[in-house]
Amino acid sequence: xxxxxxxxxxxxxxxxxxxxxxxxxxxxxxxxxxxxxxxxxxxxxxxxxxxxxxxxxxxxxxxxxxxxxxxxxxxxxxxxxxxxxxxxxxxxxxxxxxxxxxxxxxxxxxxxxxxxxxxxxxxxxxxxxxxxxxxxxxxxxxxxxxxxxxxxxxxxxxxxxxxxxxxxxxxxxxxxxxxxxxxxxxxxxxxxxxxxxxxxxxxxxxxxxxxxxxxxxxxxxxxxxxxxxxxxxxxxxxxxxxxxxxxxxxxxxxxxxxxxxxxxxxx
Ligand SMILES: Nc1ncnc2c1ncn2[C@@H]1O[C@H](COP(=O)(O)OP(=O)(O)O)[C@@H](O)[C@H]1O
Ligand SMILES: [Mg+2]
Numbered sequence: 001x002x003x004x005x006x007x008x009x010x011x012x013x014x015x016x017x018x019x020x021x022x023x024x025x026x027x028x029x030x031x032x033x034x035x036x037x038x039x040x041x042x043x044x045x046x047x048x049x050x051x052x053x054x055x056x057x058x059x060x061x062x063x064x065x066x067x068x069x070x071x072x073x074x075x076x077x078x079x080x081x082x083x084x085x086x087x088x089x090x091x092x093x094x095x096x097x098x099x100x101x102x103x104x105x106x107x108x109x110x111x112x113x114x115x116x117x118x119x120x121x122x123x124x125x126x127x128x129x130x131x132x133x134x135x136x137x138x139x140x141x142x143x144x145x146x147x148x149x150x151x152x153x154x155x156x157x158x159x160x161x162x163x164x165x166x167x168x169x170x171x172x173x174x175x176x177x178x179x180x181x182x183x184x185x186x187x188x189x190x191x192x193x194x195x196x197x198x199x200x201x202x203x204x205x206x207x208x209x210x211x212x213x214x215x216x217x218x219x220x221x222x223x224x225x226x227x228x229x230x231x232x233x234x235x236x237x238x239x240x241x242x243x244x245x246x247x248x249x250x251x252x253x254x255x256x257x258x259x260x261x262x263x264x265x266x267x
Contacts, residue, residue, distance in 0.1 A: 001069055003169050003201040004031040004054060009063030011049055023049040025225035026063070031218075033168075036195070036202040038216030038233065040209060040248070046225040047205045051171040054203060055087050056080060067169065085115040085165030092174035094154035098146040104157055105142040108132065111165045131164045132157075134197075136190060152183035156190075163194065171203045176211070188215060209252045213237050221245045 011024040023046045031037045039047050052058040056072050065072050091097040108128045118124045129139055135156040176184040206212050219236045221229040229242040240246045
């Protein structure tokens with residue numbers, strides 16, 4: 001069964017100036033269990049809005065969205081709250097997405113309390129500790145607060161918070177974009193390991209083509225709210241068919257290393 005089935009989903013916003021922005025403009029796609037779908041595109045192309053629509057954190061204007069066979073646009077608020085634990089999101093800015101007044105223990109425990117997943121206090125604490133360990137944080141972090149953590153540690157807490165309820169689907173909205181390169185690589189490795197260990201399905205939003213190349217099995221290229229090209233990562237990134245994808249990749253080319261031949265050729 002597909003984890004995500006979306007058909008012709010649209011979302012517009014009213015701007016304060018009174019104009020209308022079409023953030024997502026008729027997007028259709030499916031994601032199978034255990035896959036990682038990468039969504040790439042420039043800033044403003046509608047990636048985050050799409051990620052939020054998948055989890056009904058934004059309400060779509062039209063179209064259909066099925067998660068694990070359920071029509072999520074038709075769920076009541078109460079039903080949706082119950083399902084939330086299975087469908088999670090990790091945000092780009094870990095610090096902004098963690099409540100600064102709470103301890104790490106409270107932050108990671110909260111989804112368990114809200115979804116009434118684990119009954120007793122002891123069981124919940126045990127679960128919080130296990131999950132922190134899984135993301136590479138020891139018990140020493142339990143009573144600390146987000147401001148006392150590094151960016152990488154904050155993002156590990158964000159990931160623990162999302163994993164603690166045992167989700168099937170995780171939307172990762174530029175989860176490593178705000179982090180240093182070396183930390184970025186270790187978080188990506190950890191996410192890849194967790195995916196296998198927990199049989200997770202990922203939607204991985206990024207504007208970084210190299211990250212997507214290493215991390216995703218399939219890719220969708222988003223431009224002005226539409227998918228302009230989709231396929232396996234290899235197909236799309238090795239042999240892009242659409243001019244927009246070609247331009248996006250050309251703009252992202254790493255600087256050419258200095259070589260005397262290349263210099264002579266362009267002189
Ligand atoms: N809550 C909102 N209100 C008004 N406009 C929004 C809102 N969220 C997103 N938009 C607009 O929708 C478009 C897509 O934004 P977004 O989904 O954040 O793109 P991306 O994540 O690719 O940078 C942009 O033009 C953005 O300004
Ligand atoms: Mg975004």
